[in-house]
Amino acid sequence: MHELSIAQEIIEISEQYLPQENTVPVKSVKLKIGKLSNVCVDSLQFCFKLLTENSSLRNAELIVQIIPVRIKCSQCNKEVELEENIICCPDCGSYDVSIINGLELYIDELELDDEMELNK
Amino acid sequence: MSIKVVERKILEKNDIVAQSNRKAFEEKNIFAINMLSSPGSGKTSLIERMIEFLRNKIRIAVIEGDLQTKLDAERIEKYGVPVTQIITNGACHLDAILVKEAFLKLCDYDFDILIIENVGNLVCPAGFDLGENIKVIILSTTEGDDKPLKYPLAFLKSSALVINKIDLLPYINSSIEVIKNNALSINPRLKIFETSCTENIGVENLCEWILNIKSENKVQN
Numbered sequence A: 001m002h003e004l005s006i007a008q009e010i011i012e013i014s015e016q017y018l019p020q021e022n023t024v025p026v027k028s029v030k031l032k033i034g035k036l037s038n039v040c041v042d043s044l045q046f047c048f049k050l051l052t053e054n055s056s057l058r059n060a061e062l063i064v065q066i067i068p069v070r071i072k073c074s075q076c077n078k079e080v081e082l083e084e085n086i087i088c089c090p091d092c093g094s095y096d097v098s099i100i101n102g103l104e105l106y107i108d109e110l111e112l113d114d115e116m117e118l119n120k
Numbered sequence B: 001m002s003i004k005v006v007e008r009k010i011l012e013k014n015d016i017v018a019q020s021n022r023k024a025f026e027e028k029n030i031f032a033i034n035m036l037s038s039p040g041s042g043k044t045s046l047i048e049r050m051i052e053f054l055r056n057k058i059r060i061a062v063i064e065g066d067l068q069t070k071l072d073a074e075r076i077e078k079y080g081v082p083v084t085q086i087i088t089n090g091a092c093h094l095d096a097i098l099v100k101e102a103f104l105k106l107c108d109y110d111f112d113i114l115i116i117e118n119v120g121n122l123v124c125p126a127g128f129d130l131g132e133n134i135k136v137i138i139l140s141t142t143e144g145d146d147k148p149l150k151y152p153l154a155f156l157k158s159s160a161l162v163i164n165k166i167d168l169l170p171y172i173n174s175s176i177e178v179i180k181n182n183a184l185s186i187n188p189r190l191k192i193f194e195t196s197c198t199e200n201i202g203v204e205n206l207c208e209w210i211l212n213i214k215s216e217n218k219v220q221n
């Protein structure tokens, strides 16, 4: 359950971006998570909800964009998106590839709900 | 209104401490090995065999990660090497901050190799950099051939794979070739060792390799 630690970090980083004495609720936190990054999105959603209950991020929705695995083959120089987690060039079969996408674990954007006041 | 967060890495706090650990190890010329495995792979036994082989050649210290108990640390203590225990109280992985604290407890000792036994789990530890030089993954023959495909990140980030409990191969439905092929399909650079801790097979190959890359590292510094 490292999703709990990840959720904690998301909240901590997000709070750094909010104005002090924030009265505008956070509508959403948008993440980019690579398919290879070992994060179970359901557990992450669950932990995030649990941890934000009494914070300025309560009611915030966690929106996760999964980034597919993309590799560049050193043999045939092609860049391809992989369907499966087998890190191998589908064209020439070479394992000599570098991973371009799929290991991301980023917060991309916070969205505030301007029309709402955070009821204390 | 939306606030652009310019791709803030979620684990940046961990990564910063991991970098400072890495620097601290480097300054003391310590080679740190992060040992990953699922529970019951024989990781502690392997570390015991490694200590037996290495302790007359080089100074070793161990950080033991465990969910609840001190049992593993007590086992290692018997070998007379400095050991410190991290009890994670249920957390499923070590992070760089825990390792930093554990390393501080070892600062009275001089040693060359630091073995970090991570919590038995192939998912979470793979995501957390501890500042180690290499990750070594231990997989026992009883765990099934398809583990590498199920836990790609751990295999992708490791430098070596130890296939342990090879003495059990005659009794189980598992193929060492399939394990190897699956592991190499995730990470073709993996160095693979086959070991049995009960029969003390293969451990010296692993240790010789570690001594070798440690000395190569020295040349680079």
Ligand SMILES: [Zn+2]
Pocket (backbone or CB within 6 Å): A073, A074, A075, A076, A077, A078, A089, A090, A091, A092, A093, A094
């Ligand atoms: Zn190719």
